[in-house]
Structure formats: structure tokens, C-alpha cells
Amino acid sequence: MIFPPHNKDCAIFSEKIGGLYYALHRPSSPVLGGNFIWIAESPDLLHWGNHRCIAHSRKGMWDSIRVGAGAAPVRTAQGWLEIYHGAAANPTLYCLGALLLDLEQPWKVLARSADPIMEPLAEYEKVGFFGNVVFTNGHVVDGDEVTIYYGASDSVICGARFSIREILRTLAN
Numbered sequence: 001m002i003f004p005p006h007n008k009d010c011a012i013f014s015e016k017i018g019g020l021y022y023a024l025h026r027p028s029s030p031v032l033g034g035n036f037i038w039i040a041e042s043p044d045l046l047h048w049g050n051h052r053c054i055a056h057s058r059k060g061m062w063d064s065i066r067v068g069a070g071a072a073p074v075r076t077a078q079g080w081l082e083i084y085h086g087a088a089a090n091p092t093l094y095c096l097g098a099l100l101l102d103l104e105q106p107w108k109v110l111a112r113s114a115d116p117i118m119e120p121l122a123e124y125e126k127v128g129f130f131g132n133v134v135f136t137n138g139h140v141v142d143g144d145e146v147t148i149y150y151g152a153s154d155s156v157i158c159g160a161r162f163s164i165r166e167i168l169r170t171l172a173n
Contacts (some may be wrong), residue, residue, distance in 0.1 A: 002048050003040070006032055009068035009137075011082070013106065014075065021045050022106050023127050024069035024082065025053075036097070037084060039107045049086075052107050054097060058084070062116050064088045070096070071135040074146065078111050078168055079103050082147060085135050086116070094133040095119040096150070098167050111171035118160065120152065128153025139173035 001022070003010060009026040017139050021042045027033035037055035040048040053078035057067050063086025080101040087094045097113030120132045132155045138149040144164050 002042075004032065009037075009070070009138075011069040011072050013080065013138065014050070014072050017104065017106055019043075024073070026068040037067050037082075038071055052105050054101070054109055055084070055112070061114075062086055062088050062093070062119070063097060065092075070148075071139045073101060073106070074139070074141055074163060074164065075103070076139055076168065077098075081164060081167065083117070083139065083146075083167075085137055090123070091132060093120065094135055096134055096136055096148070098169065100171050113170060114172040115170070117162065117167055117170060118150075119149070122152070124156055124158075125152040127153060128155030131156040 003025050005073040007025050008028045010021045011020045011024040023040050025038050036053050038051050039054050040051045055067055057064050065087050066085045067086045070083040082099040085094055086097055095116035096118040097116050100111040102108040117133050120126050122135050126132055133153050135149050136148050136150040138145045147161050148158050148166055149159050
């Protein structure tokens with residue numbers, strides 16, 4: 001176990017940065033750091049420290065009550081692209097958005113989705129065990145195309161294809 005039990009959404013970067021491994025995670029207790037995205041570093045993938053919060057929920061936006069990492073960040077020429085989930089209330093709605101992190105200092109957020117890149121629209125995404133949810137923890141990258149594997153309404157697993165260039169164009173500083 002690399003993080004305390006009250007933790008979710010671990011996403012380890014695919015390569016070392018400055019000689020260290022990095023992982024995104026989310027302490028799942030407000031006492032332990034809130035429902036925000038944190039980054040941690042490790043020299044050996046066993047010992048993790050220097051935990052820093054890098055992305056908070058944003059009042060009045062699509063990710064207003066919680067945010068959490070998805071799959072491992074994707075290295076692009078512009079920075080590390082992280083597809084993350086966010087939730088808003090009234091009604092509770094889980095969507096996907098993107099963060100762009102600095103290539104050499106991945107704790108620095110360069111840009112972030114002002115609007116979701118994916119939201120529950122299909123019936124199977126809106127109705128199920130826990131409705132109005134799209135939530136990812138996996139993807140496959142092939143050139144500019146990323147196939148995002150996601151859960152819908154906590155009932156089914158789906159796949160959706162996106163252009164990495166198009167996602168990057170949607171990001172706001």
C-alpha cells in the first residue's frame with residue numbers, strides 16, 4: 001500500500017521526472033486533504049512524500065463538489081495531459097475534464113477545462129446504480145487518439161475516442 005487507506009484515484013506517471021516517480025491521488029476524507037487532486041513523489045515507488053494539492057473543486061462549476069484523477073497522465077509536447085473526473089451537485093453529476101501539467105514540474109497546473117470534455121448524455125450514463133456518472137480510470141493512446149475507458153452510472157463499462165489535440169484546444173489558462 002503506497003497511500004493511506006482513506007485515499008482514492010491513484011494515477012502513476014509513466015516515466016520518471018527529474019529522477020523521481022510521481023503519482024496523482026485523492027485523500028477521500030476532508031480531514032486528510034479534501035476531495036481534491038494531490039501529487040506525491042517517490043524515489044523508488046515504495047516511499048511517497050512531498051504531497052501537494054494541485055487541483056481543488058471550483059465553486060459554481062461542473063467540478064464544484066469533488067475532483068479526482070483518472071488514468072496515468074499522457075505526455076504531450078505541451079505538458080502532461082490528465083483526464084480527471086469532477087462532480088457537481090443538484091443534481092449530482094459526474095463529468096470528465098482535463099488538466100495540463102508542466103512537463104518538468106508536474107505539480108504546476110498550466111491549464112484546466114472550463115467545461116467538461118464529456119458528460120453523461122446517453123441513457124446508460126444517466127440511469128443505473130448511481131445515475132448521471134461518467135468516470136474514467138483507464139485509456140489507450142494511439143498517436144493523437146485516446147480511447148478513454150469509463151464507467152457509466154456505476155453499471156456499465158464503455159469506451160469513447162477523443163483527439164488529444166482537440167482536448168488540449170479546450171483548455172483554459
